[in-house]
Amino acid sequence: MSDSRRALLSALADGPVSGPGLADRLGISRAAVWKHVEALRSEGFEIESTGDGYAVTAVPEYGGRAIEYGLDADFDIEFHEALGSSNDRARELASDGRENVAVVAREQSASRGRKNREWTAPDGGVWMSLLIRPDEPPAYAPLYTLAMAVAVCDAAREAGVDVGIKWPNDVIVSEASDNSSATADESNRGYRKLCGILTEMEGEADRVSWLVIGTGINVNLDPATLPEGATSISAEAGEVERRVFVQRVLERFSELASDLESVLPAWRDRADTLGQRVRVHTASGVIEGEAVDVEHPGTLVVETENGIERVHAGDCEHLRPA
Template structure:
């Protein structure tokens, strides 16, 4: 959304305003005002022409309308359908862009960790942030943690009891006991939480400093259970249908608050962590680490208490286990 259209919406928020008044306020022609109003209407904004001037009657539920009322400095690039928001964000980052949120209603070629396919059906939030933080490359994982916290806070505001599994999976505790008909637990020993969101961060740096970071966020929002893979849930399933525009705004605002106060990210992550205090198994390149997760250290290192002492895990696949 360009600055003129944003200014028109801001003016309309205060009540009806005539075309000549808008033209005078914005220092553009009346014809330009009309063209911008028509473009906003095509984007889904319901703008009525009355005797008193233009009046904003309704705001779209999603899309570029996320910028309307957004209290964070992100420009929204919206796509009805896209192969991968991360791919598009990477293109923008390589072209020098910053503070752009690539947002899609549907994502058909997304990828998660370990190059796993991630299909994002219509109704979800498929979002990639283009960032240019002035930080060392070693601090970049903090942005991933910040994204997990932001998603969790937005989900909780929507009524979902979301929690974070190290480092960045957002889960919902299952209401099912996860026991078989015999009343016995399944043999894998895993705790049966359901996945609400996943986060994938990509980065390019030079001389130890970050050039750009892309934070990809995929959230099952207004998606019915039949359209979800096994082991997944959605905001709709957990708490009912929500306004995705408001949901994304809150996510972006929470993320923006955290990225400018990096010293607060770890404490915020701990506040919403499902992993801390849990018995875990973490698959790492050098083997499995099994024990109790007791803390997280900068920039996202998991501290696991094992029979052989504390082990610090920098990266790996973490699973929550039932108590031994």
């Protein structure tokens, strides 16, 4: 997004502003202001010319400019009506030297998760990949995945959904905290998946070159169209404005990324995994026991019959009590 368009959206979000005021603020001519306003109108913004100046009266339900309007985080939005994979596109932008870009697609045709598992990404969800270049060593990369999980968790809670995080990167609705499905046995800890996160990285020995954090969130989707065991924001609490939901995720992520020491405490506070019996499938075998903590930079600590095990990567299952 151009600096002029960013400044225009910021000014309009603050309230009515006159054409001359916009021209002075943006350092462009009044004719250029008019062209920018007309471009926004063509994208679905309703902008009235009032006695106090230009005023936005309606914003498109979704789209790049709609997400940027009022966004309180320093990210450019690259929006696509349809895309194979937002992670693939974000990696292309990384090769071009870009940073701080959120690639958002209305729908995707080649979505993939861990171990290249394919999944459905129709219109109604939030399919987004964030490209950043943190000035941190590669060992810190998992913290950004945890930060995104916290950001999605907080946005979902703001939307009215009681969610938690399953280590390391799934946002879930636990059946034990769901009044519609809870039984008399409140220790029954099944769950439904709301969001998955896939992070890809390129780096050197001492620093990250780039991170792409891919996020697939079931927002306004009918669970009947989703894989078994999945749910959506709309199914749990009703439909939400996707542009506002994306803004909340990006703003919360930005807060956490600028203060990495806050990430683990925030993750622990929202964790559904801690205190659970788990089975973790790792490259070296299966670890089973009680998840008791997560340590820097995202290591799961499991208390087993043979002592403490620390798991850096793996697929985690929550086990129902015997």
